[in-house]
Amino acid sequence: MPRHRPIETALAEHPxxxxxxxxxxxxxxxxxxxxxxxxxxxxxxSGGAADDFYLLRxxxxxxxxxxxxxxxxxxxxxxxxxxxxxxxxxxxxRWQYDARTVEATAAxxxxxxxxxxxxxxxxxxxxQLYRRFxxxxxxxxxxxxxxxxxxxxxxxxxxxxP
Amino acid sequence: MTAVDSMRPAIATVRAVRRETADVVTIRLDHGDxxxxxxxxxxxxxxxxxxxxxxxxxxxxxxxxGGVEHTIRAVGATTRALCRLRRGGTVGVRGPFGTAxxxxxxxGRDVVLVAGGIGLAPLRPVIxxxxxxxxxxxxxxxxxxxxxxxDILFEADLARWRGRFDLQVxxxxxxxxxxxxxxxxxVTTLLTDVDLDxxxxxxxxxxxxxMMRFTAAELEARGIPRREIWVSLERNMHCxxxxxxxxxxxxxxxxxxxxxxxxxxxxxxxxxREV
Numbered sequence: 001m002p003r004h005r006p007i008e009t010a011l012a013e014h015p016x017x018x019x020x021x022x023x024x025x026x027x028x029x030x031x032x033x034x035x036x037x038x039x040x041x042x043x044x045x046s047g048g049a050a051d052d053f054y055l056l057r058x059x060x061x062x063x064x065x066x067x068x069x070x071x072x073x074x075x076x077x078x079x080x081x082x083x084x085x086x087x088x089x090x091x092x093x094r095w096q097y098d099a100r101t102v103e104a105t106a107a108x109x110x111x112x113x114x115x116x117x118x119x120x121x122x123x124x125x126x127x128q129l130y131r132r133f134x135x136x137x138x139x140x141x142x143x144x145x146x147x148x149x150x151x152x153x154x155x156x157x158x159x160x161x162p
Numbered sequence: 163m164t165a166v167d168s169m170r171p172a173i174a175t176v177r178a179v180r181r182e183t184a185d186v187v188t189i190r191l192d193h194g195d196x197x198x199x200x201x202x203x204x205x206x207x208x209x210x211x212x213x214x215x216x217x218x219x220x221x222x223x224x225x226x227x228g229g230v231e232h233t234i235r236a237v238g239a240t241t242r243a244l245c246r247l248r249r250g251g252t253v254g255v256r257g258p259f260g261t262a263x264x265x266x267x268x269x270g271r272d273v274v275l276v277a278g279g280i281g282l283a284p285l286r287p288v289i290x291x292x293x294x295x296x297x298x299x300x301x302x303x304x305x306x307x308x309x310x311x312x313d314i315l316f317e318a319d320l321a322r323w324r325g326r327f328d329l330q331v332x333x334x335x336x337x338x339x340x341x342x343x344x345x346x347x348x349v350t351t352l353l354t355d356v357d358l359d360x361x362x363x364x365x366x367x368x369x370x371x372x373m374m375r376f377t378a379a380e381l382e383a384r385g386i387p388r389r390e391i392w393v394s395l396e397r398n399m400h401c402x403x404x405x406x407x408x409x410x411x412x413x414x415x416x417x418x419x420x421x422x423x424x425x426x427x428x429x430x431x432x433x434x435r436e437v
Contacts, residue, residue, distance in 0.1 A: 064340060072340040076347045079355070102343050139351075142376075146348045147336045151370040152279035152309035 007032055011108060014055045015081040016132055024125050031114040036106050043084070043099040050087035050095045051113040056080040059105025064098040076143065077102060086133050088112025168403045171209050171254030176247050177229050182315050185236045186280065187245040188221060192229040193255050200230060201262030202287035203394065203422040207402050208232065209254030213243035217399040217417070219284035220258065233283035233315065259402040261422040263288045263366055264392055271364045272300040274356060276377050278307045278349050278369025282315050284394055284421075285368050289323065296328055303330040303356050307349030307373070310335050311342045330356065349373060350380045360385030368394045375432055378425055388426035395420050395428065 008029040011017055017025065035054070037043060043054070043061065054061075060079050064072040075097065078084055084107070087095050093112070119126030174193035181187055200206075200220045209215040221233035236245040247253065265288055273292065277285045285304075292299055304323060308314045314333065324331040332352040334345040345352065349369075358381075365381050367374045374393045381391055397409035397416040404418035412431045414420060420428075 060343075060345075062340070062346065070339070074338045074340060074342060074346045076351075077345050079345070100340070143348045143351060146350075146372070146376060149372060150309070150336070151372045152307070152313065152336065 007034065007108070011055075014057075014108065016055050016083050020128055024122075024128055027118050027122070027125055028110060028115070031111040031118070032108050033111075034106070035109040037101045037104065039101055039103045041101045041105075043101065044095045045098050046095050048095050050085060050093045051111065052109050053083060053085035053088050053112055054107040054109055056082050056084060057106040057108065059107075060102040061105055062100050062102050064100055066098065072098065072100075075147075076140065083133070083136055085112075086137060088116070089130075089133060168256055168259070169401070171207075171215075171256050173252050174255045176249055176251040176253065177227060178224070179247060179249055182233065183313050185245070186233060186313075186315060187236070187247075188231050188233045189244070189247055190224050190227065190229045190231050191253065191255065198230075200258040200287075202265055202291055203263035203284055204258035204260045205284075205399075205402075205421065206230075206232065206255050206257035207259065207399070208234075208244060209256070210240050210243035210247075211252070211254070214240035215254070215256075215400075216240045216244070217259070217402065218244070219394075219421075220287055221283035222286040222290050233280065233286075235280045256402055259399075259417055261420055263394075263422050264364065264424075265291050268292075268364045268366075269298045270300065272302070272359055272362045274303045274305070274358065274363060274365045274381070276305045276307075276349060276353075276365065276367045276369070278373040279309065279313070280315070281367075281369030281373075281394070282306055285366065286316060286319065288366060289319075293323075293326075293329075300362060301330070301357075302328065303332070305332045305334075305349055305352040305356070307334050307336065307352070307369070310337050311344070332356075348376070350377050353377070353380050353384070358384050358386065360387070363390060365391045367391065371395070371432060378429070388429055389424055391425040392422060393425055393428070393432075394422050397421075 008025050011029055012025045057080055060077055061084055062074045063076045064074050067073050172193050174191040176189050177192045178190040205217045205219045207215050208218045218232045218234055221231045224231055234241050234244045236242040275285050323329050334347050334352055338346050363386055365386055367377050378391050395416050399417040400406045400408040402417050404415040409416040
């Protein structure tokens, strides 16, 4: 019979949580579960309650927005060990975009609603989570700004007059 | 080549034309003895008769048939004329001009090549050279960012390179619809998957300056010193031999002292507005 490792052990090994104290990992483990999604499965939809976030372990997830007349447009894809979702941290706790698996995906799902309570009770835990989420937010903001610049769009170059 | 020779175009015949994307074409030119006389990173001045002359990087050697390849994006009158060329057509060619990528300096090292958009074209001869003498290099990584899946250049090459066990290849696009199953995000996001050894790594970047600036910043944050990062600068090159001054960037005449530079030599200029 296969032996299953406790979720605390697996969580502690996820790069997003590297350096977190054992007591905090234990607190997180109380709100965590293993989850698997099939390919092309919707994980969440914009406007829905953002009560979870996900630490990816395998697979690929697309963050999408539905554009009328164009259908779903992929804004970014996430691969392990990326973290999916931070709307659970920010009122009104609603997803801003859609998330859909591009391929079969495994992740730790963490109950954000439960964690919000734990962060209120233990500000050190809250600080440790925020200091891990902020660089993710910064990096995604940076990427989005670069995408908006559309640097690969054609422009006359090398003296070639339009 | 003397300055006088450099100003006189040779006539080259178009041996083959391959459409890469809606606005990018690769032409194979035969200009006799000169066809072999280039180093990866150098460019030719291609003259489309009746339209004008533009600098176009060499994008490689064809797998068969000899000659030299140039990959051209139709962005203006001259490049549009070049993209309309058909087999048997002729163009004027001057060059090769400019500095080369540090292919020999990279021997014995890990090499990370990061290309964006049409910037994959000047890196293709480097990748071809590395593959031809693969045992001379450490880990080799090719990261490529395109605007959309339809803008990906050299798809057959990328598929072949990806199929090798001795190359790590990552491809991403900035924009895609749900039918694209690959990576979406800027090219710097691909670097997170690359195991970089700052003491052994040499990085080669080619693409829009904004892309190179952010990629270089990411590499520096990962411990790669500026002297080990190489970039290619695109400027308005006309004469190709440092006489006319059109390509001047601060104290640099890019056609002669570039287009390939070590980042510690030009990094400060990249941060200066309107240079």
